[in-house]
Amino acid sequence: MNFHHGVDLAPYNSFGVHTSAAHFCEVTNLSELKEALAFGAASKVPSLVIGGGSNILLSADYPGLVIRIDFKSIEWLNSDGLVRVAAGENWHEFVKSCMNHGFYGLENLALIPGTVGAAPIQNIGAYGVELERFVVSVSVYDGKQDKVVEFSHRDCEFGYRDSLFKYPDARHLIVLGVTLQLATEQTPNISYGALQAEFDGQDFAGITNQAVFDAVCRVRSSKLPDPKILGNAGSFFKNPLVSESKIESLKEAFPDLPCFDAGEPGLVKIPAAWLLDKAGWRGRRKGGAGVHQQHALVIVNVDDASGEDIALLAQEMASSVLGRFGIALECEVKLV
Ligand SMILES: Cc1cc2nc3c(=O)[nH]c(=O)nc-3n(C[C@H](O)[C@H](O)[C@H](O)COP(=O)(O)OP(=O)(O)OC[C@H]3O[C@@H](n4cnc5c(N)ncnc54)[C@H](O)[C@@H]3O)c2cc1C
Incomplete structure (x- = not known):
């Protein structure tokens, strides 16, 4: 396996930010992954595991080893919808393969x-x-114990844009693959508002999963910038969960405040995009970074932004929402 040194990470993060990794490698199987981790340990440098780099913000040069996971395989385990897929497969291509x-x-x-x-x-x-609806188990390499462990759905502690794997305590866990239970009959789900609008007036019985797939691709392409054209990482912040009592007082000042069921008692979900929009962030710029014209939740790399430009812009956005609404926004993107 080849280790590269002083590698520009722009092609490996969807913001297209130019930062450099002291060391870089791509691993296609478990023994290569172990070799990479051993290299990092022997060189006494930290390691960072990445996939497609579409949910990370690299705010400075990385002094350690970046390991890009490139394991490939799809195993159709039975004819009842059970499938095991390797960590390096491209998500969207996998969705297509399943269909x-x-x-x-x-x-x-x-x-x-x-x-x-x-x-x-x-x-x-x-x-x-959410993905968790289909997860049977997640196979991980546990670097502390030097063994492969199968995490059941329950072990993963899934939540809204959250799981056990997101936390610093789980840094030694590297996902190798996921086993999913899917359906073998058509199960179109158009409960979400923007999708319902796409099928307005159509007989539900005639809607296929393929039609839902097409509609999702259509809606997403019309709303979100393509990172290959305009660097971004999708939604920068999570939608905040706010207590019902706080909502009551906010509604007095902002009667049009949209609220959604948070799936947790006593809490309500508010669209972060609405808060940022109301605070006037759409289309604003800071250095090479900007807020997308159509979507206040999406920070874009307008003109060769540095990771620091993006981080500073995000910080200002979060402070203004805190100042105006008393709501703390949490980053969805992982800051490295
Ligand atoms: C245009 C756009 C739209 C998006 N829309 C959505 C959306 O609708 N919903 C949504 O949930 N997300 C969305 N995202 C965010 C992103 O696509 C997802 O979070 C995606 O799962 C990130 O995959 P990745 O391989 O690029 O991860 P990376 O960015 O490479 O990594 C993300 C995090 O996971 C860790 N990681 C990566 N691979 C492994 C592994 N094998 N084992 C252990 N840790 C690992 C990394 O260390 C990092 O902390 C969007 C992003 C963009 C650019």
Whole structure:
């Protein structure tokens, strides 16, 4: 396996930010992964595991070893919807493969950039569906114990854009693959508002999973900038969960404040995009970084932004929301 040194990470992060990794390698199987970790340990440098780099912000040069996970395989375990997929597979291509194989359910998660291995890290979600609904288990390499461990759905502690793997305590856990239980019958899910609008007036019985997939791709492409054209990492912040009592007082000042069920008693979810929009962030710039014209939650690399430009802009956005609404925004993107 080749180790590279002084590597520009711009092609490996969807912001397209130029920072450099002291060491870099791509691993395609467990023995290469172990070799990479051993190299990092012997060189006494930290290691950073990445997939597609579509949920990270590199704010400075990385002094350690960046390991890009490139494990590939899809195993159709039975004809009842059980499938095991390796961490390095591209998520969107995998969603397409499942549909072509007659395994359904992932259509609402189409077009999310990145790899399968990163999907359980933040429990990817979109258009009314979260990954966790399908997860049977996640296979990880535990670097502390030097062994492969199978985490059940329950072990993963999934939440809204959250799981056990997201926390510093789990840094030694590297996802190797995911086992999912999908459906073998058509199960279109158009409960989400923006999707319902796409099928307005249509007979539900005639809606196929393929039609949902197409609609999701259409809506996403019209709303979100393509990172290949305009660097970004999708939503920069999570939608905040706020107590019902806080909502009551906010509603007095902002009667049009949109609220959604948070799935947790006593809490309500507010769209971070609405808060940022109201605070006037859409289209604003800081250095080479800017807020997307159509979506206040998406920070974009307008003109060769540095990671620091983006981080500073994000900080100002979060402070203004805190000042105006008393709500602390939490980053969805992982700051490195
Ligand atoms: C245009 C756009 C739209 C997006 N839309 C959505 C959306 O609708 N919903 C959503 O949930 N997300 C969305 N995202 C965010 C992103 O696509 C997802 O979080 C995706 O799962 C990240 O995958 P990745 O391979 O690029 O991860 P990376 O960015 O490479 O890594 C993300 C984190 O996971 C860790 N990691 C990666 N691989 C592994 C592994 N094998 N084992 C252990 N840790 C690992 C990294 O260290 C890092 O902390 C969007 C991003 C973009 C650019």
